[in-house]
Amino acid sequence: MHELPVTENILSIALKHAQAAGARRVTDIHIVLGKFSSIVDDSVQFYWDLISGGTICEGARLHFQRLTPRMRCQDCQHEFEVSGEIQPCPQCNSLNLILLSGDEFYLESIEIER
């Protein structure tokens, strides 16, 4: 639901790095997104097309790398991916888990033309 401010941030970070690198045009933007971070790719793309017009990012392709959450059991050290609903450790049934990844949300890189 908050994809507009999120997309504005993506644009501002991309423009900052593109200008610093002397870009004439940005062609691709790579975003890393954990599945726990509640962002809808299609909405970001929708806003992107609206707000990037007239900037050197106009027409840039957005790429989303979605990371599946991974957890580690603190009791038996088993590591596993969470594909659906979170659940106790599949090996020892412990609830004592830590999330290793899955809530990332960052701009990884941009591709530019000089």
Place this chain on the structure above:
Amino acid sequence: MANTTKVPVVEKILDANDQVAEFNRRLLDEAGVFALNIMASPGAGKTSLILHTLQNLASEYRIAVIEGDTAPVTLDADKVSALGIPAVQINTGGDCHLDAVMLRSGLAQLTLHDLDLLIVENVGNLICPAAFKLGTHRNILVASIPEGDDKPYKYPNMYRGLNVLVINKIDLLPYVDFNMAYFRQGVELLNPGLLTFPLSCKTGEGIQPWLEWLRAEIKARRQ
């Protein structure tokens, strides 16, 4: 076709918000104010919990409330003002959450040095407020029995970011299919050992431990 060059960035997309949140935290710390960010789905009882808290603690501490609402209504702020407590209304203009910039503008309308406790009531929503740090000291979720016991499983990001969980409307447990063990298992998976206060704003049951915790936190901040 021109050759493209890859430029590494690796910057958190909400970094700008996080920086303003750090600024807010410094303001609060310098003034010695303990600040809460109260989140919940609509109707879980955020305002009821805040009103109970004010009624019980207003004689002991200097308190203010910042109300976030998506629509320009002052229903909640009016209830707080009726108790003689300073209330600042932030209308998010349809946005689904408060962010650090909105809180900064709210803080500017208060005399922080004259306060012991600041309660921020976020917009009713279990998704968006979890992503936007405000700079408050504790993230608190008011869950409620009629919402159902599956909410930790459906909104993992909200439950992961919490410091305190309030389970409101426990007086309704006999009337609703709510499996407390299943609910608590989900909470434990996401946020092991989370401090939890089951209570009822309707009957007052369980309110005292919540108030005691607040007193202890305010005291700790003054020392």
